[in-house]
């Protein structure tokens with residue numbers, strides 16, 4: 001009976017743990033990284049006061065739209081693209097798809113995911129679902145917030161010297177022609193690799209298809225390849241071309257229900273063998 005209780009509580013813990021929300025945003029602050037040409041982040045106290053037992057505080061900040069963990073709205077690259085306040089709500093969430101290309105990016109800092117990268121992923125995990133939020137794990141999270149390591153250059157103000165991995169225009173063409181995704185992003189500062197000068201992947205995603213781009217995503221290492229729903233917590237910024245986001249993933253209830261029932265079945269089998 002004791003064994004049964006131990007196993008049952010382990011099972012409950014595992015089940016509950018599966019439902020933990022995964023935070024995919026870096027903390028926003030003075031070390032936050034932004035593309036050269038943008039003003040730095042600034043955070044200022046507006047007032048502090050006591051009111052009875054309460055201690056009141058309010059601050060204000062100014063920030064570039066395109067800094068830290070953030071999203072690009074279509075208007076970032078195209079004149080008739082939607083701005084932040086015009087986005088359809090249903091575009092701001094979807095099933096999480098994590099594509100692990102750490103090995104390729106480690107071997108080649110100028111690596112670009114190809115059509116084959118998507119095919120290989122699908123062979124293992126199934127078709128990329130409609131509405132997916134596709135996140136690349138380039139292994140770049142560990143460099144945050146070191147600007148020189150992230151842009152992989154000593155000259156962080158000069159984009160022509162940047163060397164970080166991305167998604168090739170060719171692969172993007174395949175994805176947008178064959179699958180219907182809501183967003184594409186990763187743990188680097190751009191889905192176009194560092195050496196890109198035309199930003200064709202940006203243009204194709206934002207302008208040709210109105211697909212949101214996510215940059216400097218945190219914690220992709222904690223994400224399973226499938227089985228989560230990702231939410232883009234974005235500011236409804238009037239006329240915005242992008243905003244910092246609180247990006248997070250929640251295990252999909254059907255997926256966690258499946259995992260839990262599998263665990264329960266295994267537990268009962270195990271207990272059955274013991275007695």
Ligand SMILES: *[C@@H]1O[C@H](CO)[C@@H](O)[C@H](O)[C@H]1NC(C)=O
Nearest residue numbers: 115170171172173174175177
């Ligand atoms: C990507 O490039 C390969 C090889 O150059 C080509 O065969 C393929 O058709 C291209 N895919 C797309 C979607 O353009």
Ligand SMILES: *[C@@H]1O[C@H](CO)[C@@H](O)[C@H](O)[C@H]1NC(C)=O
Nearest residue numbers: 083084085236237238239240
């Ligand atoms: C947004 O753009 C519209 C149209 O140009 C303008 O009327 C409005 O004042 C702008 N809002 C902000 C916050 O700049």
